[in-house]
Amino acid sequence: MKSEIQGKCGRSAEMLEYMYGEMAERDRPIFETHLESCEMCVEEFAHLSEARYSVYEWRKLDFAPLETPRFVIPAHEASPDVFGMVVGKIRTAFSASPSWAIPAAGFALVMAVFGVGLFTSLSRGGGELAVKDPVGTANRIPERATGSASPDVARTTGETSVIEEKDTEIELPDVSDQRSRPVRIAVTGPERNAQRGVKSAPHTQPARAVKVRTQTASVPRLNEFSDDEDTSIRLADMFDDVESLD
Amino acid sequence: MIGLETMLTDLSDEQLVGMTVSSDPEAFGEIVRRWERKIFALCFGMLGREDDARDAAQETFISAYRNLSNFRGDAKVSSWLHRIAVNQCLTIKRRTRTRSEDYLDDEAGENDRVFVAPASGSPAARTEQGERLVIVRQAVNSLPIDLRQVVVMKEFEEMTFQEISETLELPLSTVKSRLYTALRQLRSKLERTPLEVG
Numbered sequence: 438m439k440s441e442i443q444g445k446c447g448r449s450a451e452m453l454e455y456m457y458g459e460m461a462e463r464d465r466p467i468f469e470t471h472l473e474s475c476e477m478c479v480e481e482f483a484h485l486s487e488a489r490y491s492v493y494e495w496r497k498l499d500f501a502p503l504e505t506p507r508f509v510i511p512a513h514e515a516s517p518d519v520f521g522m523v524v525g526k527i528r529t530a531f532s533a534s535p536s537w538a539i540p541a542a543g544f545a546l547v548m549a550v551f552g553v554g555l556f557t558s559l560s561r562g563g564g565e566l567a568v569k570d571p572v573g574t575a576n577r578i579p580e581r582a583t584g585s586a587s588p589d590v591a592r593t594t595g596e597t598s599v600i601e602e603k604d605t606e607i608e609l610p611d612v613s614d615q616r617s618r619p620v621r622i623a624v625t626g627p628e629r630n631a632q633r634g635v636k637s638a639p640h641t642q643p644a645r646a647v648k649v650r651t652q653t654a655s656v657p658r659l660n661e662f663s664d665d666e667d668t669s670i671r672l673a674d675m676f677d678d679v680e681s682l683d
Numbered sequence: 684m685i686g687l688e689t690m691l692t693d694l695s696d697e698q699l700v701g702m703t704v705s706s707d708p709e710a711f712g713e714i715v716r717r718w719e720r721k722i723f724a725l726c727f728g729m730l731g732r733e734d735d736a737r738d739a740a741q742e743t744f745i746s747a748y749r750n751l752s753n754f755r756g757d758a759k760v761s762s763w764l765h766r767i768a769v770n771q772c773l774t775i776k777r778r779t780r781t782r783s784e785d786y787l788d789d790e791a792g793e794n795d796r797v798f799v800a801p802a803s804g805s806p807a808a809r810t811e812q813g814e815r816l817v818i819v820r821q822a823v824n825s826l827p828i829d830l831r832q833v834v835v836m837k838e839f840e841e842m843t844f845q846e847i848s849e850t851l852e853l854p855l856s857t858v859k860s861r862l863y864t865a866l867r868q869l870r871s872k873l874e875r876t877p878l879e880v881g
Contacts, residue, residue: 488870
């Protein structure tokens with residue numbers, strides 16, 4: 438780069454200063470004396486001046502007559518970027534006073550570590566509570582209770598473990614669905630009549646009195662089934678009835 | 684009001700920026716008044732069209748105002764404004780090129796321009812002068828951006844070498860070297876054109 442500015446005679450930088458009138462007054466006579474005696478510098482000066490004149494002419498004819506336009510900042514730009522200013526001020530404050538910025542950054546780091554530790558310990562304890570807390574179970578009971586008004590079910594809930602309750606909870610939608618339709622057909626059968634001491638006369642009985650009732654209670658569990666308490670008709674009873682009719 | 688304006692003119696550019704940010708947005712108007720002609724000249728020299736130069740200068744001041752918070756106190760406001768202006772010019776040139784309407788390169792576009800020629804010139808002389816200006820503009824436009832910027836700052840903004848050096852944050856010798864190289868390349872390009880210097 439330095440060789441380029443030196444030109445053929447090594448005085449190109451002085452030539453530019455002289456051409457643009459920026460050479461010191463005391464140096465001008467010295468350079469003019471050199472110019473008179475150096476043909477290479479004269480030729481170089483002529484070439485640079487020609488190029489400069491072209492640009493000067495362009496400026497003079499094309500740009501100089503133009504009036505400077507009025508630059509107006511639109512109304513929506515009426516306020517500078519406030520957020521950026523605030524950030525800039527914070528950045529400036531930190532960069533201007535590193536003496537307290539470093540302790541502040543350390544304090545922030547300590548607070549961050551403390552916060553992470555606190556969060557970790559709380560979430561670990563919270564996980565255990567989520568398993569053992571009876572409140573969690575209680576929260577599930579009303580959900581089941583809404584699907585079943587049966588005290589049996591409520592009792593079952595109280596006796597079963599949480600895991601079993603989850604199994605029970607899976608049945609809840611079925612139970613609630615059964616609220617809207619008959620879930621069980623109770624037929625007054627001979628065995629039950631016998632238990633009541635009523636002798637039924639199959640032949641005279643024109644038709645079985647079928648009592649359809651809607652049971653809003655949930656279906657009992659199989660392991661809670663009691664044969665004595667069962668009032669529903671069985672297939673074996675029906676065969677017995679048919680044989681007795683024969 | 685007169686007292687306030689007098690006070691603003693006494694402040695440096697950096698003080699005006701600080702005043703704009705802290706309390707008085709009107710202080711930015713003084714910065715615009717100080718630099719609008721030079722920035723307009725820079726944009727004109729870089730783009731070669733008055734309307735594009737006006738748009739670029741307008742965008743320069745809007746962008747500067749919007750990003751006052753990003754202004755580094757260690758740089759001069761003039762350097763900052765010039766950087767924004769050059770970027771705006773490059774953006775406009777890119778946009779213009781995308782539209783295939785690069786007036787500096789397009790001869791047909793040049794025919795639509797209104798040249799300001801001396802009233803005393805004959806029609807033939809004015810035509811020749813107009814063609815000459817087209818060639819000069821094309822030659823300047825073909826310079827690399829760093830050389831073109833120095834030429835425009837020197838000829839259009841009439842800045843001294845020292846001012847250009849401070850504005851571009853370059854050593855004084857680099858500024859002179861760039862101008863020297865730019866003038867030599869310009870002369871070489873103009874030498875190849877058939878027109879005589881009017």
